[in-house]
Amino acid sequence: MTRHPPTIDDESLIAALRLAAGHDPVPAHVSDAARAVFGLRLPGAATARPVATPAPSGVRSSEETRLLRFAAAELTVELEVTSLDGLVDLAGQVSPCPEAGTLVEIRTLHLTQSRELSPTGQFAVTGLPPGWFSVVCHRPEHAPVATSWTRIRP
Amino acid sequence: MSDQHTVDAALTGDQAAWDVLVARFTGLLWSAVRAYGLSPADSADAVQGTWLRLVESLHTIRDPDRIGPWLFTTAKREALLLSRRNRGERLIADPGDAEHARFDPADAGHVHSDPALTVLTADEGRRLWQAVEEMHEPCRSLFRLMATAPDAGVHQLAGRLDMPSGSYGPTRGRCLNRLRTMLTAREATP
Numbered sequence: 001m002t003r004h005p006p007t008i009d010d011e012s013l014i015a016a017l018r019l020a021a022g023h024d025p026v027p028a029h030v031s032d033a034a035r036a037v038f039g040l041r042l043p044g045a046a047t048a049r050p051v052a053t054p055a056p057s058g059v060r061s062s063e064e065t066r067l068l069r070f071a072a073a074e075l076t077v078e079l080e081v082t083s084l085d086g087l088v089d090l091a092g093q094v095s096p097c098p099e100a101g102t103l104v105e106i107r108t109l110h111l112t113q114s115r116e117l118s119p120t121g122q123f124a125v126t127g128l129p130p131g132w133f134s135v136v137c138h139r140p141e142h143a144p145v146a147t148s149w150t151r152i153r154p
Numbered sequence: 155m156s157d158q159h160t161v162d163a164a165l166t167g168d169q170a171a172w173d174v175l176v177a178r179f180t181g182l183l184w185s186a187v188r189a190y191g192l193s194p195a196d197s198a199d200a201v202q203g204t205w206l207r208l209v210e211s212l213h214t215i216r217d218p219d220r221i222g223p224w225l226f227t228t229a230k231r232e233a234l235l236l237s238r239r240n241r242g243e244r245l246i247a248d249p250g251d252a253e254h255a256r257f258d259p260a261d262a263g264h265v266h267s268d269p270a271l272t273v274l275t276a277d278e279g280r281r282l283w284q285a286v287e288e289m290h291e292p293c294r295s296l297f298r299l300m301a302t303a304p305d306a307g308v309h310q311l312a313g314r315l316d317m318p319s320g321s322y323g324p325t326r327g328r329c330l331n332r333l334r335t336m337l338t339a340r341e342a343t344p
Contacts, residue, residue, distance in 0.1 A: 008337075010330050011230065012270030014189035014300065017286070019181065020279025021301035026184040030198050034180050037205045038164070038172040047210050109202070131199070132206055149206040151199060153239070 033109065040107065042136065045144040048072035070135075070147040077135055077147050088128040088152050090135075097121035098139045105136040128152075161218035176205070179225050182274055186226055187233035188304060196240070200232040207232075226271050273337075285336045292317065293329035300326070 018024050048070035068079045075098070080091040090106060094117060102117045106125045109132055115123040130153055136146040163171030180201065187200040207228050208221075215221060273282060286297045292315055299306070299314055306314075312322040 008270045008273055008334060010327070011189040011233075012186070012273065013282075013330055013333060015182075015185040016270075016273040016279055016282055017297055018188065018301050018304060019185040019274055020276070020283055023302045024185065024188055024304040026180050027194065027198065030184060030201055031176060031180050033198070033202050034176040034205045035169075035173050037202070037209055038169055040206070041167075041209045041212065043167070043213070045210075132203060134206075134210075146210065149203060149210060151203060151236075 036109070040109070040134075042144055042146055045136065045146045046072045048075065048077055048145050048147045050148055050150070068150065072145045075137060075145045077137065077145070079135065079147075081152060083130070083152065086130070087126075088130055088133075089124070089126045090128065090133075091124045092122065092135060094121045094123075094137055098137065101140045103138040105138065107134045107136060108132065157218040157221055161212070161215060161221060165212060175208075175221070179222060182222075183225060183229040185274070186229045187236075190230075190233040190237045192233060192236055192240070194305070196236050197233075200229060200236050203232045204229040223271055226274075281340075282333070282337075285333060285340070288336070289329070289332065292325060293332060296322075296326060296329055297333075 049072075051069050051071050053067045053069050065080055065082045068081060070077045070079075076095050078093045078095070082089040082091075092104065094102070094104070097120060098117060100119075104115045104117055104123045106113045106115065106128070108128060110129065113125050113128075115125060117123055132149050132151050134147050134149045136144050138144050160171045160174050164175065183201050183204055184197065187197045187204075190200075192200060204225055208225065215224065272278060286294055289297070296311075296315055299311055303311070303314075308322045309319050312319040315322070315325075317325065
C-alpha cells in the first residue's frame with residue numbers, strides 16, 4: 001500500500017491496465033444477462049435485506065445446510081438452503097405469518113416458481129439451479145416484499 | 155442522453171434506457187471483477203449480481219451522476235466476497251454475513267468519488283501504459299503478460315517470467331506499488 005493519497009487499490013490498477021490493453025473483452029452472455037436482468041425489477045417492492053445468522057457448525061459433508069435471514073420493515077423471511085448433487089433445495093418461513101392468500105415466488109434468472117404459503121407461513125421448493133435467487137412475498141393489499149438477491153453456489 | 159435522463163427513463167420501465175446503462179458500464183465492471191483473479195464463470199456471476207443490486211435499488215438512487223461509482227463499488231464488493239469464498243471455507247450462499255448486512259447499497263454515502271475510477275478511462279489507460287513502458291524488468295514484462303493473458307494462472311505467468319511461482323504475487327505487488335508511485339509523482343508535476 002502506498003502512503004500517498006489518493007490510494008488506488010491493486011485490483012483497480014490491474015483492471016485499468018487490462019481494460020486499456022483490450023485483451024479481455026466482455027463475453028456476449030454477460031451483456032445479454034445484464035440486459036435481461038431489467039425484466040426482473042419489481043417496482044414498489046420493499047427489499048428484505050440480509051441479517052447476520054449464526055455461522056453453521058459441525059462436520060462438513062457433501063450435503064450442506066445454511067440458514068439465511070432477511071428482514072424488511074414488517075416481515076422476516078428465513079431460508080434453510082440445502083445444496084445436494086449440484087441442485088438447491090429451499091425451505092422457508094415467513095414471519096409474522098401473513099394472512100391467507102399470500103403467495104411466495106422463488107425467482108432465479110431463468111425460472112420463477114410460485115408457492116402458496118402454508119397456514120404456518122412455510123414454503124419449500126426443491127431442485128433449483130445454483131446461482132442468484134430472490135424470494136418475493138405477495139400479500140393481498142400490501143406491496144410485495146423481496147429478499148435481496150443472493151447467490152447460491154454450485 | 156445524460157445519466158439523469160437515462161435513469162429516469164429506466165425508472166419508468168424503459169428497457170432501451172437500461173440497455174444504455176449496460177452498454178456504458180459492463181466493460182468497466184467486467185474488468186473490475188476480473189482483477190480479483192476470478193474465473194470467467196465467477197466474474198460473470200459478480201457482474202450479474204451487480205446489475206441485480208441496481209435493479210433492486212434503482213428507485214433509491216438519489217443522484218444519477220453517482221451511478222458509475224455506485225456500480226463500480228458494488229461490483230468490487232461482490233468480487234471481493236466471491237474471492238474470499240473461493241479462498242476460504244466453502245459456503246453455499248452469499249451473502250449471509252454481517253459485513254454484507256451492514257452494507258446498504260442504496261446509501262450513497264458509501265460511494266465517495268473513488269480515485270480508482272479515474273484511472274479507468276481510455277486517456278488514463280494510455281498514460282498508465284506509457285508509465286509501464288518506462289519501467290524496468292521484471293515489471294514491464296509482468297504487466298504486459300498480465301494484460302495479454304488474463305486467464306493464465308500464477309504458475310504459468312511465473313514460468314513465462316522465469317521466476318518461482320511463489321515470487322509472482324510479491325513481485326506483482328512491488329511492481330504495482332512502483333507504478334502507483336510513478337502516477338503520484340506525475341500528479342505532483344505541474
